[in-house]
Amino acid sequence: MIKLTQHRQVILDLINESNHHWEAEELARTLAERDHPIGIATVYRGLAALEAQGLISSFQLADRKRYERASKAHHDHLICTECGTIEEFSNDRIEQQQDLVAKENGFSITGHQLVIFGVCRKCS
Amino acid sequence: MIKLTQHRQVILDLINESNHHWEAEELARTLAERDHPIGIATVYRGLAALEAQGLISSFQLADRKRYERASKAHHDHLICTECGTIEEFSNDRIEQQQDLVAKENGFSITGHQLVIFGVCRKCS
DNA sequence: TTCTATATGATAATGACTATCATTACTATT
DNA sequence: AATAGTAATGATAGTCATTATCATATAGAA
Ligand SMILES: [Mn+2]
Ligand SMILES: [Mn+2]
Ligand SMILES: [Zn+2]
Ligand SMILES: [Zn+2]
Numbered sequence: 001m002i003k004l005t006q007h008r009q010v011i012l013d014l015i016n017e018s019n020h021h022w023e024a025e026e027l028a029r030t031l032a033e034r035d036h037p038i039g040i041a042t043v044y045r046g047l048a049a050l051e052a053q054g055l056i057s058s059f060q061l062a063d064r065k066r067y068e069r070a071s072k073a074h075h076d077h078l079i080c081t082e083c084g085t086i087e088e089f090s091n092d093r094i095e096q097q098q099d100l101v102a103k104e105n106g107f108s109i110t111g112h113q114l115v116i117f118g119v120c121r122k123c124s
Numbered sequence: 125m126i127k128l129t130q131h132r133q134v135i136l137d138l139i140n141e142s143n144h145h146w147e148a149e150e151l152a153r154t155l156a157e158r159d160h161p162i163g164i165a166t167v168y169r170g171l172a173a174l175e176a177q178g179l180i181s182s183f184q185l186a187d188r189k190r191y192e193r194a195s196k197a198h199h200d201h202l203i204c205t206e207c208g209t210i211e212e213f214s215n216d217r218i219e220q221q222q223d224l225v226a227k228e229n230g231f232s233i234t235g236h237q238l239v240i241f242g243v244c245r246k247c248s
Numbered sequence: 249t250t251c252t253a254t255a256t257g258a259t260a261a262t263g264a265c266t267a268t269c270a271t272t273a274c275t276a277t278t
Numbered sequence: 279a280a281t282a283g284t285a286a287t288g289a290t291a292g293t294c295a296t297t298a299t300c301a302t303a304t305a306g307a308a
Pocket of ligand 3 (some may be wrong): 085
């Protein structure tokens with residue numbers, strides 16, 4: 001059985017108390033600054049365990065994985081290539097069309113990943 | 125000036141003569157089998173150079189980059205999680221909605237990546 | 249308290265990719 | 279054809295995110 005240990009609870013709390021999309025190192029650094037240092041391997045394992053339990057969710061952005069609250073409805077991401085800001089959106093038409101595309105190609109769809117890249121208002 | 129050398133021409137030809145989505149190691153292996161071995165570093169550099177020239181295009185799938193012909197119209201990808209088959213599709217409605225989403229969020233869109241995961245006909 | 253299973257953390261290993269650097273291949277000019 | 283200058287090549291070392299290893303710590307169950 002996988003345990004929700006003290007360390008994992010602290011990681012979960014940090015993720016739940018914001019809308020941030022955390023990467024592992026960033027999360028470890030933040031916890032260290034808040035006087036709760038956790039070994040980096042433990043952070044990685046904790047994130048994986050929490051995700052396996054469905055308590056947080058993740059997506060792969062370039063070469064790193066980002067973790068966010070699982071308590072949000074399905075959404076996709078808009079990313080500013082200048083400042084790295086990540087915005088969320090959901091669009092039913094796109095979701096519908098994805099199902100249609102899968103059907104047309106004889107795929108039983110299990111998931112998708114959509115990322116829109118652009119320059120945000122602040123940066124343009 | 126970047127040169128289209130013999131090696132790079134061979135890499136380009138291999139990519140152009142198929143609809144495959146090549147990863148660097150796979151391409152190097154295939155060239156070696158065809159009695160045209162090219163050092164792996166040269167393959168990586170060649171692929172980057174060819175892409176910079178717009179002669180091939182690429183997208184990131186999980187932890188590796190895939191290269192394909194640039195002579196195809198824009199499309200996105202459907203991937204079978206069982207056998208790894210990659211199918212292509214394009215859907216104008218999705219493209220339109222992406223533009224709309226970007227506009228609604230104040231982003232000037234520069235690109236996107238959409239991958240649909242599922243199980244293909246053969247594998248289901 | 250003792251047993252047992254899992255977690256932890258320091259560190260090594262992995263794997264895709266990039267950097268280094270000595271050598272080679274092209275290209276343009278004598 | 280020989281020379282010089284520039285870019286390419288390939289063996290190999292380095293990078294970086296992530297995972298594996300393993301000795302030790304910890305938390306519940308009995
Ligand atoms: Mn979606
Ligand atoms: Mn394609
Ligand atoms: Zn921005
Ligand atoms: Zn399949």
